[in-house]
Amino acid sequence: MAEALLTLEALRFDAGGHTLIDSVSARIAALRRTVILGPNGAGKSVLMRLMHGLLEPVSGRVHWSGGKAPVQAMVFQRPVMLRRSVLDNLTYALALAGVAAGERRTRAMDVLQRVGLAHLASRPARVLSGGEQQRVALARAWALRPAVLFLDEPTASLDPGASAEVERLIGVIAADGCSIVMSTHNLGQARRLADDILFIDSGRIAEHTPAADFFAAPRSAQAEQFIRGELSWT
Amino acid sequence: MSTVGESFVTAAGLVVAADPRLLDIVCLSLTVSLSAVFIASCLGLPIGAAIAVGRFPGRRTLTVVLNGLMGLPPVVVGLLVYLLLSRAGPLGALGLLFTPSAMVIAQVVLITPIIAALSRQIVADAWRDYEEQLRSLGASTPRAACTLLIDTRFSLSTAVLAGLGRAVAEVGAVMIVGGNIEGVTRVMTTSIALETSKGDLPLALALGFILIAIVLILNALAHAVREWAVRRHG
Numbered sequence: 089m090a091e092a093l094l095t096l097e098a099l100r101f102d103a104g105g106h107t108l109i110d111s112v113s114a115r116i117a118a119l120r121r122t123v124i125l126g127p128n129g130a131g132k133s134v135l136m137r138l139m140h141g142l143l144e145p146v147s148g149r150v151h152w153s154g155g156k157a158p159v160q161a162m163v164f165q166r167p168v169m170l171r172r173s174v175l176d177n178l179t180y181a182l183a184l185a186g187v188a189a190g191e192r193r194t195r196a197m198d199v200l201q202r203v204g205l206a207h208l209a210s211r212p213a214r215v216l217s218g219g220e221q222q223r224v225a226l227a228r229a230w231a232l233r234p235a236v237l238f239l240d241e242p243t244a245s246l247d248p249g250a251s252a253e254v255e256r257l258i259g260v261i262a263a264d265g266c267s268i269v270m271s272t273h274n275l276g277q278a279r280r281l282a283d284d285i286l287f288i289d290s291g292r293i294a295e296h297t298p299a300a301d302f303f304a305a306p307r308s309a310q311a312e313q314f315i316r317g318e319l320s321w322t
Numbered sequence: 323m324s325t326v327g328e329s330f331v332t333a334a335g336l337v338v339a340a341d342p343r344l345l346d347i348v349c350l351s352l353t354v355s356l357s358a359v360f361i362a363s364c365l366g367l368p369i370g371a372a373i374a375v376g377r378f379p380g381r382r383t384l385t386v387v388l389n390g391l392m393g394l395p396p397v398v399v400g401l402l403v404y405l406l407l408s409r410a411g412p413l414g415a416l417g418l419l420f421t422p423s424a425m426v427i428a429q430v431v432l433i434t435p436i437i438a439a440l441s442r443q444i445v446a447d448a449w450r451d452y453e454e455q456l457r458s459l460g461a462s463t464p465r466a467a468c469t470l471l472i473d474t475r476f477s478l479s480t481a482v483l484a485g486l487g488r489a490v491a492e493v494g495a496v497m498i499v500g501g502n503i504e505g506v507t508r509v510m511t512t513s514i515a516l517e518t519s520k521g522d523l524p525l526a527l528a529l530g531f532i533l534i535a536i537v538l539i540l541n542a543l544a545h546a547v548r549e550w551a552v553r554r555h556g
């Protein structure tokens with residue numbers, strides 16, 4: 089098995105009187121693409137926030153191999169754009185990451201070029217369409233050159249062409265030496281992108297297996313039901 | 323009845339003729355209040371943002387106190403600043419009492435809480451949307467506060483204008499600390515009060531027109547800027 093990127097140890101998170109994440113232990117492999125699957129409200133977004141360090145677990149812990157968290161970035165389900173141009177949104181993130189002032193613009197333009205958004209560089213970011221904002225958010229995250237990239241349903245509001253493009257970019261980013269942890273509802277996408285599947289249901293891990301095994305023969309009843317349910321719709 | 327009618331005509335004449343007495347008073351009013359708004363904004367905007375974003379004990383209490391201070395009675399502020407600046411007071415040596423500077427100080431005391439409380443609300447609302455994204459990008463709390471002040475700049479203009487409206491229309495505080503000395507500390511509101519009591523209704527009315535016009539124009543401008551900004555920047 090591949091080297092571990094991070095280990096989740098009996099993670100638990102409560103909010104609003106409910107236990108949203110319960111007894112989650114897992115070993116996320118480095119330099120692989122881990123896809124978190126699960127129905128709405130399963131706790132995918134909460135789990136990613138815990139891994140990314142935006143939420144503090146009530147008990148348990150997130151342990152990064154090597155002892156300290158690597159450079160990481162996250163693209164949220166609903167990305168937040170600053171009220172400034174697309175390019176400035178990227179250079180802002182680079183400034184926070186400590187990139188030298190002289191280098192920010194070039195680096196930002198370079199990434200925008202690679203995601204095919206260079207023509208939007210000078211546009212105010214908040215008036216872009218939802219799908220465009222999603223891709224700017226991906227570019228902003230990528231520009232940070234993270235060792236781990238968390239993607240929360242990165243293609244949820246994209247049209248098929250843009251989705252395919254984002255999937256391609258995720259492949260490129262991963263091939264660049266970045267570990268990917270992403271959530272999706274889309275089984276086809278999971279099939280195309282995942283190396284490993286982390287299937288969660290009601291805040292617990294139902295299954296954590298290599299993608300090939302998962303799709304060939306899901307081991308848990310919930311996962312099997314999820315696959316059947318989803319397939320019967322498509 | 324006819325004197326009121328005549329007063330209106332005479333007042334209109336004074337405005338149209340740009341009567342120098344009138345102009346001096348209007349200029350002083352604007353100079354004092356704009357200076358006060360400038361200083362109060364420099365204080366109030368960061369204070370509001372810090373309370374909105376910061377995490378420190380007593381934050382709730384501070385918010386309640388700040389909201390309460392929005393309703394400070396001008397005469398009481400005038401009295402306090404008078405005591406501070408009077409010959410025997412702690413700042414008496416500066417000799418500021420009955421000068422325009424004293425009026426600026428009184429108005430700063432009066433409107434800083436207004437600008438701080440309104441901007442706290444605006445920044446706190448934005449923070450709810452931005453918090454995860456900014457923390458994900460690694461923004462420190464002060465940095466996040468600055469970013470939010472910049473991002474909510476169009477909404478904040480409303481807070482600043484509320485302060486200006488209050489400053490320019492306020493009479494109690496400037497009357498006490500300025501002394502309403504002709505040609506030195508006589509502003510629109512104190513003139514209106516004085517001229518009315520002397521029975522010089524035309525001058526009082528003319529000043530009243532101008533005061534209302536200034537307040538209306540400022541608000542119309544602010545509204546237009548916001549409309550434009552929302553269309554342009556989202």
Ligand SMILES: Nc1ncnc2c1ncn2[C@@H]1O[C@H](COP(=O)(O)OP(=O)(O)OP(=O)(O)O)[C@@H](O)[C@H]1O
Nearest residue numbers: 103104108126127128129130131132133134135165
């Ligand atoms: N701050 C919070 N306070 C209370 N409940 C929360 C909070 N955040 C999330 N939840 C609840 O936790 C559960 C899991 O939420 P989460 O956003 O992780 O689901 P998800 O798996 O990402 O779903 P989706 O597929 O719809 O994005 C939901 O029932 C949600 O209502």
Ligand SMILES: [Mg+2]
Nearest residue numbers: 132133165240
């Ligand atoms: Mg989610």
